[in-house]
Amino acid sequence: MNDDIRELLARGASDAVDTDLVSGTWQRAERHRRNRNLGIVSLAAAGLALTFALTQTGGSGDEALLPADRTARQTAPATQEPNTPALPEEWRWESFGGVQVGIPGDWDWGGPSQRIHQWCLNDEGDRSQPIVGRAGISTAVGCDVDGGASPPRDSLVENTGEVVMFSWSPQPDVRPTEVGDRTTVQVNGVAVTVQARQPLRDQIVSTIHLVTTDANGCTTTHPVTSDSSWRPSGPAVAQLSEVSSISVCRYQFSGAWPRTGGEVAGGILSSLRLEGQDARQAIETIASAYVGGGPNNPDQCAPDFAYGDEAIVLRVTSAAGTSEVVARYSGCDHHGFDDGHEVRTLTREAMAPLIEGPNQPDQASSEVGDIVFPDPGDE
Amino acid sequence: MSQCMEGEFVAWATVRQGAWLRSALLLTGDQASAEDLVQDALLKVAERWSRLRDEAPDAYARRIIYNGAMSRFRRHSREPAHAVVPEVIATATTDDWLSGADIRAALQRLTTKQRAVLVLRYYEDLSERQIAEALGVTAGTVKSQAHAGLRRLREELALEQDSLDGEEIR
Numbered sequence: 001m002n003d004d005i006r007e008l009l010a011r012g013a014s015d016a017v018d019t020d021l022v023s024g025t026w027q028r029a030e031r032h033r034r035n036r037n038l039g040i041v042s043l044a045a046a047g048l049a050l051t052f053a054l055t056q057t058g059g060s061g062d063e064a065l066l067p068a069d070r071t072a073r074q075t076a077p078a079t080q081e082p083n084t085p086a087l088p089e090e091w092r093w094e095s096f097g098g099v100q101v102g103i104p105g106d107w108d109w110g111g112p113s114q115r116i117h118q119w120c121l122n123d124e125g126d127r128s129q130p131i132v133g134r135a136g137i138s139t140a141v142g143c144d145v146d147g148g149a150s151p152p153r154d155s156l157v158e159n160t161g162e163v164v165m166f167s168w169s170p171q172p173d174v175r176p177t178e179v180g181d182r183t184t185v186q187v188n189g190v191a192v193t194v195q196a197r198q199p200l201r202d203q204i205v206s207t208i209h210l211v212t213t214d215a216n217g218c219t220t221t222h223p224v225t226s227d228s229s230w231r232p233s234g235p236a237v238a239q240l241s242e243v244s245s246i247s248v249c250r251y252q253f254s255g256a257w258p259r260t261g262g263e264v265a266g267g268i269l270s271s272l273r274l275e276g277q278d279a280r281q282a283i284e285t286i287a288s289a290y291v292g293g294g295p296n297n298p299d300q301c302a303p304d305f306a307y308g309d310e311a312i313v314l315r316v317t318s319a320a321g322t323s324e325v326v327a328r329y330s331g332c333d334h335h336g337f338d339d340g341h342e343v344r345t346l347t348r349e350a351m352a353p354l355i356e357g358p359n360q361p362d363q364a365s366s367e368v369g370d371i372v373f374p375d376p377g378d379e
Numbered sequence: 380m381s382q383c384m385e386g387e388f389v390a391w392a393t394v395r396q397g398a399w400l401r402s403a404l405l406l407t408g409d410q411a412s413a414e415d416l417v418q419d420a421l422l423k424v425a426e427r428w429s430r431l432r433d434e435a436p437d438a439y440a441r442r443i444i445y446n447g448a449m450s451r452f453r454r455h456s457r458e459p460a461h462a463v464v465p466e467v468i469a470t471a472t473t474d475d476w477l478s479g480a481d482i483r484a485a486l487q488r489l490t491t492k493q494r495a496v497l498v499l500r501y502y503e504d505l506s507e508r509q510i511a512e513a514l515g516v517t518a519g520t521v522k523s524q525a526h527a528g529l530r531r532l533r534e535e536l537a538l539e540q541d542s543l544d545g546e547e548i549r
Contacts, residue, residue, distance in 0.1 A: 002501060004538065005529065009502040012482035013401035017410055021400070021418050022392045026385045029425035123430055 078217035078247060078273055085207050094132055094358060095214035096166035097190040097267045098221075102207030103132045103164060104200070109357045111136055112165035116195065119143050119159040127161035130196070132358075134269055135167035155180030157197055164204060165193040168264045176205065189265060216271040217315060218249030224326060225266035228253045228307035232340035234323030238287040242319040246274040246282060249313045250359045269310060270358035278353065283316060285350045286325065286337045293336030293343035297367045301332040308332075310361065312354055327354060329368045330361070346371050388428045391436060392421050399444060405498045406448040408483045420444045441513050445499070449491045477536060485535035493528030496521055 087093065090105040110131035115122060120143035143154065153159050169191035176185045182195045183205050194204050213219050224230040254266030274282055298306060308330025316323050326338045329346055336343040337350065344350075348371045355361060361372055396417060403413035420443035424436050431439055486494050492514070499510045500521075510521045532538075 002529070005497070005501045005532070008477065008482050008536070009405060009498065011477070012479045012486065013405050013502060015410075015479040015483075016397075016401040016404040016413065018397050018400065019414060021396045021414060021421060022389055025392065025418070025421045025425050026388055029422055029428075121427060121430065123427070 078215060078245070079213045080215065081211050081213065083209055084211075084215075085209055087207065088203065091207075093215035094164075094166075095211060095216075095218070095220070095268055095271060096134060096192075097168065097269075098188050098210055098212065099166070099190045099192060100207075100209055100211045100214055101132075101164060101166075101192055101194075102204060104130070104204075106130075107132050107162075107164075109133055109360065112163045112193070115163050116154050116160050116165065116193070117143070119154045122160060127158070130162035132164040133166070135165055151180035155182040155195065157181040157195060160195060162196040162200070163193070164195070167191050167193070214268065214271055216249070216273040217245075217247035218268055218271040218313075220268045221266075222249065222251050222268075222313055224253070224311055224313060225251050226254050228311065229334070230326070231338055232324040232326060234340065235320045236341040237283060237316075237325055237337065237339040237344070240283055240287070240316060240318040240320060240323065243280045243283045243316060244276070245317045246279045247315040248272045248274060248354050248359060249315060250310060250361075251313060252310045253307070272354075272357060272359055274353060279316075282314075282350070282353050283318075285347075286344060289337065289344040289347050289350055291342045291344055293334070293338075294345050295367045295371075296333045296335050298333040300367070306331045306333040312359065314354070327351065329372055332367060335368055384428055384432065387432060388425055391432075392424070395437070395440070396421070399440065402498055402503060403444055403448070405483060405486060405502060406445070406494060408487045416444050416447045419447055438513070441503075442515075445495050445513055446515075449495065482536070485532060488535050489528050489531050490524075492516075492520075493524050493531065496524040497528045497532065500525055 084100075085102070087102045088104075091102045092105050093100050094103050095101070107130040110129075110133050112131060112133040113135050115126065115131060167190070169186060169189060171186050171191070173188070174186050176183050178184075180195075181197060181201065182193060183201055185192045185194070185205060185208050187208070188210055192208055194201050196204060211220060249271045250269045252264065252266050252269050254264065307328065310330045312327040312329075314325040314327065316325065323339075327346070328334050328336060328338065329351065334343075335346050337346065338344075346368055351371050355372060399417045399420070400413055403416045404410060407413050407416060420440045423443050424431060424440050427439075428436070486497075489497070495514060496510060499505045499513060500507075505513065507518050507521050511518045514521070516524075
């Protein structure tokens with residue numbers, strides 16, 4: 001039965017042109033592994049350097065802060081609302097959907113869905129590096145087919161390492177729930193999953209609070225979340241002078257569904273802040289990109305998905321005050337840096353400082369894949 | 380040790396790449412996307428080879444490919460890409476005239492889950508239980524998707540429907 005279907009599928013598959021997909025794969029995998037390990041080592045080294053420097057300078061130590069030290073940059077928030085809890089020394093703030101959480105400064109950023117739901121694939125390197133991240137795609141290996149242990153094995157730090165995960169959640173606010181090494185806090189349409197050993201877990205949970213503007217100066221909502229074609233109305237990026245800082249705010253559009261499987265109100269996904277020379281350099285690089293936008297491939301998606309599901313808004317502080325630039329990279333069309341006057345082409349160099357750490361998108365269309373996800377081997 | 384593992388991986392991957400490329404071609408409809416899917420799966424397996432080599436690298440790679448195909452589709456379109464499909468497929472009681480491209484185009488009119496289930500069932504010849512594990516869905520979903528997918532594919536290809544319900548999914 002249905003042998004005709006078998007025959008037809010075999011015919012449809014037979015046109016595949018055999019090609020070598022194996023050569024070089026092992027070497028690329030080794031580069032990825034090495035890159036990940038280097039990241040862990042450099043974070044640890046940065047932490048040690050900061051500790052040492054603060055000790056040597058009696059603890060005040062602005063002069064000791066390294067430009068590359070993300071922890072140090074974020075311990076002095078751009079904005080701090082009145083209800084903000086105290087942040088332990090050397091921690092940083094992370095926000096998502098108007099919920100802000102304190103995170104130990106030496107934690108890396110990563111894909112928490114994979115780390116938790118695919119716990120059986122984690123190796124020692126994974127488990128030894130704590131991460132914070134936003135829920136996203138993961139593979140679908142059946143890690144839970146071992147008989148439904150209690151507590152679930154994906155709730156134990158020994159299997160997952162220490163993880164904080166933000167995700168959209170339609171559930172009403174409830175009291176925090178606990179299972180295994182996990183505490184889940186449900187607030188403001190956001191679920192914060194904190195999986196860590198005690199007392200660190202309680203310490204992280206105690207920092208959770210609501211904000212309207214996060215520590216990096218990003219508002220938790222923005223017009224672009226409800227109108228993905230929204231354009232700024234300030235000065236052109238090429239006219240900006242005396243740039244002193246940029247709040248780099250990554251927003252999810254309302255109605256976007258890939259992360260949740262359902263409708264969401266939209267809002268801030270993550271943020272970072274560039275100051276001083278880093279900020280000036282970022283704006284100069286954007287301003288030097290060609291006018292015209294792209295790369296685009298509008299034939300690759302339905303019109304209602306042309307803008308994708310997220311964008312980054314730059315809130316630039318300069319001699320002109322505060323102005324905005326929208327970076328679009330998520331759909332198949334309208335890509336580029338839009339200052340409301342012109343749209344400039346996305347380039348890897350211009351995007352790189354905007355998508356570091358918490359702002360790394362977990363998906364991008366193929367047209368901009370090499371810009372948003374550069375192969376470490378190409379660096 | 381590393382060279383030994385590399386040799387194992389290359390031997391394992393070389394044997395399988397052709398078959399996966401053909402499955403991926405059915406899933407995506409074009410060679411370049413199929414190559415991307417398979418390369419991505421091979422890379423992920425290679426990164427975790429030390430853990431997967433003694434377990435189930437084939438099952439893991441298959442899940443990467445099929446989930447990648449579904450993620451790719453979600454990313455690019457909420458509806459199947461109709462642009463490459465002929466407006467009208469002539470009615471026929473024989474399939475002799477259907478080319479490989481016709482068949483792939485018809486497959487692209489199915490939902491991603493229907494397409495995945497049909498390819499796993501009728502091209503890779505997996506059982507219902509194996510398909511459910513590969514896609515992370517229930518056996519009931521496999522059954523319903525296979526039923527709907529077969530009906531739709533036969534309509535798209537203007538094939539006779541009489542064998543539609545004649546076979547139980549194992």
